[in-house]
Amino acid sequence: MRYLQSFNRRLRRIREQGQLSLGDVAEMCGVDEARVRSWEATDARQRGYPGVSELLDFCLKTETPLERLLDMDDDGEDGQLELPGLAFSNSDDLSVALKELEQEINRIQLSDDEIDLLRRFRKASADNRRMVLQLLGR
Numbered sequence: 001m002r003y004l005q006s007f008n009r010r011l012r013r014i015r016e017q018g019q020l021s022l023g024d025v026a027e028m029c030g031v032d033e034a035r036v037r038s039w040e041a042t043d044a045r046q047r048g049y050p051g052v053s054e055l056l057d058f059c060l061k062t063e064t065p066l067e068r069l070l071d072m073d074d075d076g077e078d079g080q081l082e083l084p085g086l087a088f089s090n091s092d093d094l095s096v097a098l099k100e101l102e103q104e105i106n107r108i109q110l111s112d113d114e115i116d117l118l119r120r121f122r123k124a125s126a127d128n129r130r131m132v133l134q135l136l137g138r
Contacts, residue, residue, distance in 0.1 A: 005071045008047055012040045014064055028061045029054040053104050060108055 015025055022040075026033045031054060038048035050058070059066050110118070121129060 007049065007069060007071075008040045008042065010069050011058075014062065014068060015040075018062060020062075025058065029057045052101065053108070056104060057108055 011025075015022075022033045022036045026036045029036070029050065031050075035048060038046065039050055041047040055066070055069070058064065059069065121132060124132070
């Protein structure tokens with residue numbers, strides 16, 4: 001779990017900076033609020049960790065680079081990001097783990113229609129965005 005040594009503090013900081021509640025993060029990641037609370041626990045014995053799907057959901061939905069959440073070594077000079085999500089795979093076979101990661105990325109990747117809706121939403125006036133959010137119950 002070397003990638004997650006300070007994950008709890010980083011997650012809380014990002015959540016608070018984005019003015020997100022524990023419930024907001026739980027909804028983004030498809031888990032309950034208690035699970036998110038365990039991710040932020042200060043006591044390591046009570047701390048839980050997200051799976052790769054929850055981690056990717058959070059990063060994509062908050063536009064947070066993965067490096068901001070994880071403890072990454074800065075000594076790599078090849079510019080390659082080691083994929084910590086592979087540590088969550090149930091397989092020791094790299095090709096199987098990569099396939100699982102690819103499936104997870106495909107699961108949370110936005111469709112063309114979703115991208116178009118998001119683009120339109122971002123171009124809309126503040127009043128129109130507020131109205132859309134009210135319609136969605138936000």
